[in-house]
Amino acid sequence: MSEIIRSVKGTRDFYPDQMVFRNWLYNHIRIVAERYGYQEWEAPILETLELYAAKSGDELVKEQAFVFEDRGGSLVALRPELTPSLARMVAQHRQRLNVPLRWWSFGPFWRYERPQKGRAREFFQWNVDLLGSTSLNADAEVASVAAALLSSVGLSSDEVVIRVNSLQLMERRIAEIGITKDFQPAVFRLIDRSDKMAESKWLEYGQRLGLNNGQLTALIEMLYDTDQWGDSEQLCEFFQITEYMGTREWFEFDPRIVRGLDYYTGVVYEARDKFARHRAILGGGRYDNLVSEVGGEPISGTGFAMGDVVIQLIAQEFEVVPDINPCRTQILVTLFGDESIVQSNNVANELRQNDLRVEVYPDVVKLKSQLRYADRQGIPIVIVLGPDEIEAGEVSIKQLVTGEQSNIPLARVVQTVRKILESE
RNA sequence: GUGCCUGUAGCUCAAUGGCAGAGCGCCGCACUGUGGCUGCGGUGGUUGUGGGUUCGAGUCCCAUCAGGCACCCCA
Numbered sequence: 179m180s181e182i183i184r185s186v187k188g189t190r191d192f193y194p195d196q197m198v199f200r201n202w203l204y205n206h207i208r209i210v211a212e213r214y215g216y217q218e219w220e221a222p223i224l225e226t227l228e229l230y231a232a233k234s235g236d237e238l239v240k241e242q243a244f245v246f247e248d249r250g251g252s253l254v255a256l257r258p259e260l261t262p263s264l265a266r267m268v269a270q271h272r273q274r275l276n277v278p279l280r281w282w283s284f285g286p287f288w289r290y291e292r293p294q295k296g297r298a299r300e301f302f303q304w305n306v307d308l309l310g311s312t313s314l315n316a317d318a319e320v321a322s323v324a325a326a327l328l329s330s331v332g333l334s335s336d337e338v339v340i341r342v343n344s345l346q347l348m349e350r351r352i353a354e355i356g357i358t359k360d361f362q363p364a365v366f367r368l369i370d371r372s373d374k375m376a377e378s379k380w381l382e383y384g385q386r387l388g389l390n391n392g393q394l395t396a397l398i399e400m401l402y403d404t405d406q407w408g409d410s411e412q413l414c415e416f417f418q419i420t421e422y423m424g425t426r427e428w429f430e431f432d433p434r435i436v437r438g439l440d441y442y443t444g445v446v447y448e449a450r451d452k453f454a455r456h457r458a459i460l461g462g463g464r465y466d467n468l469v470s471e472v473g474g475e476p477i478s479g480t481g482f483a484m485g486d487v488v489i490q491l492i493a494q495e496f497e498v499v500p501d502i503n504p505c506r507t508q509i510l511v512t513l514f515g516d517e518s519i520v521q522s523n524n525v526a527n528e529l530r531q532n533d534l535r536v537e538v539y540p541d542v543v544k545l546k547s548q549l550r551y552a553d554r555q556g557i558p559i560v561i562v563l564g565p566d567e568i569e570a571g572e573v574s575i576k577q578l579v580t581g582e583q584s585n586i587p588l589a590r591v592v593q594t595v596r597k598i599l600e601s602e
Numbered sequence: 603g604u605g606c607c608u609g610u611a612g613c614u615c616a617a618u619g620g621c622a623g624a625g626c627g628c629c630g631c632a633c634u635g636u637g638g639c640u641g642c643g644g645u646g647g648u649u650g651u652g653g654g655u656u657c658g659a660g661u662c663c664c665a666u667c668a669g670g671c672a673c674c675c676c677a
Contacts, residue, residue: 187668187669241603241674241675242675242676258676259676289675289676289677291675291676292603292671292672292673292674293669294671294672294673295672296677297675297676302677303677304677374673448677457676457677458676458677461676461677482677483677485676486677488677489677512635512636544634544635544636545636545637546636547637548636548637549636549637549638550636550637550638551637552637553637554637554638560636562635564635565635574635574636576637578637578638581636581637581638583636
């Protein structure tokens with residue numbers, strides 16, 4: 179045998195037993211999103227590079243996008259995020275869309291980075307956005323959808339927190355410290371790293387940026403001031419609304435949250451496990467200018483994205499993922515010989531016409547092997563159909579969990595199987 | 603792109619520079635028309651690849667490929 183061709187770095191193979199998690203997550207996502215009135219949508223997986231060029235931040239486009247030339251010579255990118263596509267689609271059909279828009283989407287994304295814990299090059303991402311409202315009700319609602327999902331999958335606010343901040347508040351604070359506006363992006367990055375770097379390194383880094391000791395001291399003091407959200411009307415209102423929405427317990431003010439994407443303009447947040455041992459589970463916030471930047475009429479939006487990788491790590495860590503059998507088959511019909519293939523298929527078809535999920539064993543092999551297969555697949559019922567049963571116009575129904583087995587007339591197969599399945 | 607760590611059976615991992623092993627899995631038999639459990643037997647390998655040092659390399663050295671982790675960035 180020649181060597182097995184390798185999969186592409188950073189991609190993951192989803193065997194049936196691994197699809198179970200993704201589908202489980204997707205089901206929770208759909209139910210929660212619909213509960214809040216959000217509609218599912220999807221964008222192309224390929225977009226022109228131009229779409230991302232000025233909107234997503236240099237790093238994401240220049241370093242992390244999968245970019246290539248198509249056969250016609252145009253530069254296209256595998257989408258590294260969804261929000262620019264959202265902005266484009268909204269801009270294209272602004273007039274016919276009934277605002278406010280509440281949209282959600284779940285699909286694959288690609289970023290060319292070194293795979294590591296919580297990060298893959300191909301990943302799935304849930305996006306939730308509300309466009310056409312500048313009210314903090316919208317921010318609080320979208321963030322509450324995030325909280326509702328966390329709750330829905332079985333996590334608690336003791337395990338996961340959504341840390342919230344306001345970019346306006348931060349801008350004000352930074353100005354008060356005497357840092358000019360052009361330093362702001364660099365200082366945001368410095369703030370972002372404050373819990374990652376050792377304090378001495380962090381101070382060094384701050385000095386390199388040109389901050390003096392007084393400014394650094396003031397900055398540190400600000401970063402530890404967990405009560406200052408009271409100075410932000412925006413945040414006061416945000417927290418107040420989450421109270422009304424019944425999700426207040428999930429949120430916490432954190433002055434160190436400044437999101438990396440360039441297009442955020444207002445309230446921002448990210449969810450982490452309580453002790454921040456993993457990467458962010460989800461991140462989001464308000465973006466006021468995005469749609470106008472792709473050439474549309476200005477429309478304000480707020481939304482978040484959640485990747486599938488970190489939430490899986492967290493869900494496994496807190497043991498909230500149920501044990502689901504990837505095999506959904508309810509009944510296996512055995513095959514005894516080439517002569518009895520008619521009878522086996524007749525029984526299977528009758529069951530299928532009654533909405534039951536049925537397999538017929540494809541090969542004439544020992545009954546032992548057929549039963550062992552059913553056992554390993556976790557199929558609860560086996561219908562044994564051999565010469566004796568056929569002769570008598572019966573089938574033999576075996577329940578693998580209890581080992582019980584009985585012969586019944588062919589005409590009563592459906593009702594008997596139904597009864598067994600209902601009693602489980 | 604930078605740094606650190608790891609590559610041994612299908613899987614998880616052992617093996618002072620000196621005969622490549624265990625558990626699990628898989629296959630068979632006990633039980634030729636009955637799974638799981640048990641007992642017995644069997645299958646398991648170019649030690650990632652290439653080179654070097656050595657009487658002798660899974661082990662040491664170099665290169666290379668792959669994977670993991672961290673940085674960068676971010677879901």
